[in-house]
Amino acid sequence: MQPLKGIAFKVTAIALFSLMAALIKATSDEIPAGQAVFFRSFFALFVIFAWLVQRGEFPQGLRVNNAMGHVWRGVIGTTSMAMNFAALGLLPLPEVTAIGFAAPLMTVIFAAMFLGEEVRAFRLSAVALGLVGVSVVLWPRLTLFDQDQASALATVGVMLVLGSAMFRALAQIHIRKLVQTDQTSAIVFYFSLTASGLSLLTVPFGWVVPSWEQAGLLITAGLIGGVAQIMLTSCYRFAPASVVAPFDYVAILFAILIGYVWFSEIPTAQMLIGASIVISAGILIIWRERQLGLKRGKARPGVTPQG
Template sequence: MTFDHRSHRHVIGMWLMAGVALVFASHDAISKTLIFSLPVIFVAWARYLVHSALVTTVILRSKGEKVFHTRRPWLHLLRAVCLLADSLTFLFGLTHVPIAESTALVFLAPAFVTILSPFFFGIKADRLQWLSVVLGFIGVLVIINPASDSFTLWMLFPLATALFFALYQLLTQLASETDSPSVCSFYVGVFSTLILSVIVPFYWAHPDWLQVGLLLVLGGLGLCAHFLMAQSYRFASSSVLAPLGYLQIIFATIYGILLFGNYPVASSVFGIGLIFISGLLVYGRRQPAAAAQ
């Protein structure tokens, strides 16, 4: 493969990953809009129901019944629990925390992966990676500013999201040792939907037609983001693409200003920058444990 051809493929992959960041930011903006008028549990259930139905249809059409075969169903159930905790803490946080700050705090997940990797895989971090962890947590302290009057415990919810997402990534890496990506995607979607289906009757709502449309779009955006992400990794490596994921913070900031009138203060911008640098240091020294769900 010539240098020009490889460079061209990298550019395509980078544009696709930028699209992933935009789709995920759009997904979060719609979620924040919906939770103003619908229960968080109901929104999460509808999102996973639509997403799981679409993913299952696509997988069954391409993979057939072998997608049901797994060696470790309990591991997939645990992944689903972590993914649900990830989604619900983020949505509950969005009820009180601006979307830009929420998104930035979630991007602390690579630092949590660095901290937890020795317990899962025996992989020890080097000095540069520990520096990235320290920078990330300094960025968090700058954003949430616990000494200020504006501090609220709701800001801890996106931090919990980052932790649960890191656990989900590590568990997905364990699952991928025996099961294909299709099997992993199928079971995490099904288990997540089933768990929420048990809870959602206590939070049932009657959305209007516009809200129904937005809920359908929400599930579709999830599938679209995963499709674009999978395609992007066909054209470029994770080391090239991972930093572009941080465009999601920029898109989230734009949505926050345009839709919700949330202008980030200077301290938040500085903290977001530190988390961004932290993530670049982590991704510069390791491969991501798993694709985002």
Template sequence: MPGDRILTGLALRLLAIFFLSTMSALVKLAETRGASLPETMFYRQLCALPIVLGFVAAGPGLRSLRTTRFKGHLTRSMIGLVGMVFTFGAVLLLPLAEATTFQFTVPIFATLLGALVLRERTGWQRWSAVLVGFVGVLVVSQPGSSHVPLFGAFVGLMAALFVALVAIALRQLRDEPAGTTVFWFSTLTLPFIATAYAFDIRSHDWLTWANLVAIGMVGGMGQIALTAASRAAPVAVVVPMDYSGLLWATVYGWLLFGVLPTPMTWVGAPIIIASGLFIVWREHRLGRQKVRAMVEED
């Protein structure tokens, strides 16, 4: 039944956010144990591949990995690679809760990019939501404060910007199976990351190696859960589940690093979340209006 599919989509999105929040905590933990940024990125992609291949083999089959859209996959992968640098960098530079909060600005950047790059019509309501969202960013970042370094805030915002850019690149690949897109992202970025990693190979104890392997496996499962959630229910319905990431980031930050969000983060985060939810709701409503108009024309 349709209602069952929506509940499944919500559950899968919650599971995906749990996996990705866990991955972020493991990335930060690996850095405290001496792992470098290129190293964590390398094992993130390498150890995710078996998970992705197993998912593809159990679904559409390995033949679905063949593609005639290599250029599109390469473009998406290069954007995603830069985005991963910023995403992991934000986790390393900021407390987990603050790094997660900056990720909530993705709908804001998606609106900006839609208007500036895709020339999409954007009304005053969505522009107002964008401005409100950036007020929330200022509240969280508290320019000049020591808890959220200005450079760390910049990296966190750039991470969200590149997530929005990836979403635009994926529009050009929407006819490709999701597993195919994830596979080519891992495969095409590995040589670049491996080159950087080759200049900074380090020795570790077995716990650190296990940590690095877990980053890739948990990240791969998170990607699969995200993909499955999008297939089970509309994106606009499941996106609010993303904000559960702040709770996981708070728990991991406290348990693993003894750090709790600042009071201003709890003030600013709801402002950013409200802005993002309004933008998502507005996009969903406009999409339904377009569909209704097309039906009436027919």
């Protein structure tokens, strides 16, 4: 295991996913979520194919040993994606990102339950600290009073993101299992293929003909999503799910920046305070992993710190 390398892959993937989400949000007023899922998944296949050819892994890189694992990963991941895309049309980007931070905690719990990974008190405390920051960001949405139509739609958006977070955590656990038997290329390719197929089932529910600008944004989202998906899947080869999961938190910085620049979504002081708490939790995880690596290196000369 190489925790720091896994963390680097995860943070880069999150940055790309934040940009992808902004592209999807920019089209959400007219493009249905199911159609957005198709563009994001189908055009990601071109990136994956180019990646396989460049690495000399086509077609052998697409062989699988756990076919049903890929099916379940595809269904769960596609459900999470669709719910998140639908929420982007109902809530500001930073808010969707903040609520989605429920996923890392769920991942830590699922990793302990289903993968038998050891999760120590320090890491759990850091995750809990991050969720305190999420709560600070979300506090204005927790009121049940004065529910006009806009507020009611926002509440639906909140529920969609929470559902997406749960399915995303389950998908991450499936990825962690799949990398033990199948190559990263196969995991990423079959997810995009499954998502493309499942999204076509939503055609009867109101797909539209996109404008050239909308089509360009959606295609770009798909290409960026393909690159991000490769990096996200790769990160689990270098670190346990419970280690890289807290780094979903850095997405709040990207979301706040993109939301302000692109959508004129001005973050409140409360949101900035909450985001600072969340990022502090991520820094604590990095510091702890470095300390443990140094201790292991001293205790076992000749073995890498991650060994």
